[in-house]
Amino acid sequence: MRKLMLCLAVAVTVTGTTAHAADVGFNVGVSIGNVPRIYAPAPPYAPPPVVIEQRPEFVQPAELGFYAAVGVPYDLFYVSGRYYLSRGNVWYSAPYYNGPWVTARYQTLPWGLRRYPFERIRYYRDMEYRRSCDHDGPQWGRYITPDQEWRERRRHDQRQWKEARRWEKEYRKHDRERWHDDDDDDD
Numbered sequence: 001m002r003k004l005m006l007c008l009a010v011a012v013t014v015t016g017t018t019a020h021a022a023d024v025g026f027n028v029g030v031s032i033g034n035v036p037r038i039y040a041p042a043p044p045y046a047p048p049p050v051v052i053e054q055r056p057e058f059v060q061p062a063e064l065g066f067y068a069a070v071g072v073p074y075d076l077f078y079v080s081g082r083y084y085l086s087r088g089n090v091w092y093s094a095p096y097y098n099g100p101w102v103t104a105r106y107q108t109l110p111w112g113l114r115r116y117p118f119e120r121i122r123y124y125r126d127m128e129y130r131r132s133c134d135h136d137g138p139q140w141g142r143y144i145t146p147d148q149e150w151r152e153r154r155r156h157d158q159r160q161w162k163e164a165r166r167w168e169k170e171y172r173k174h175d176r177e178r179w180h181d182d183d184d185d186d187d
Contacts, residue, residue, distance in 0.1 A: 047088060050074060052098050061128040066112045068125035075122070079110045086118070 058067035058078055069076035075086040076097070085092045085101065091109060092101040106114065113121075 050085060050087065050092070050099065050101055052076070056097060059125060059128040059132060061124040063124045064112060064116065064121060066110070068121065068128075070125065070129045075118070077113060077121075079112055084109065084113060 052072060052074070056069040056072045056076060058069050060067050066080075067078035069078070077084045077086075081095075083094045083097050084104065085094070091104045091106060093104040093108075094101045116124075
């Protein structure tokens with residue numbers, strides 16, 4: 001009985017240890033040469049951010065129909081309430097002159113910017129700037145910031161609205177008098 005118990009204890013101990021050692025592996029491999037290293041591609045070139053500290057001034061060449069900035073080191077344009085900037089064959093657009101700039105695809109640019117070759121736009125911009133400088137400013141061309149244009153347009157719209165209200169009031173007044181006169185004739 002003692003031998004049986006001893007054999008049983010050895011059997012339990014051996015089976016218990018094999019259950020814990022089941023996750024042990026053994027591997028044999030033969031390598032000839034080094035494994036080639038895989039390198040991640042270099043990140044794409046990102047130009048330094050565009051910084052325009054001072055509000056730029058614009059000219060509006062009649063040939064182009066939109067504003068082109070003067071006095072800034074970038075090709076900056078103002079078209080339909082948005083700013084567009086060309087830099088290294090990449091177009092950017094922003095709601096404000098100092099950003100935030102987002103990449104714009106060529107197909108999404110306004111027609112005026114796509115209509116002319118870039119050299120032609122620069123030529124018209126420079127010609128208009130020289131013309132406005134030679135003749136002391138805006139009598140020959142617009143040399144303003146787009147905010148000034150917006151204010152001028154708003155003032156003009158307000159004046160037109162007030163004038164329309166005044167005429168409407170006048171019309172109602174005469175209309176009332178006419179109907180009032182017709183009522184007096186019946187008596």
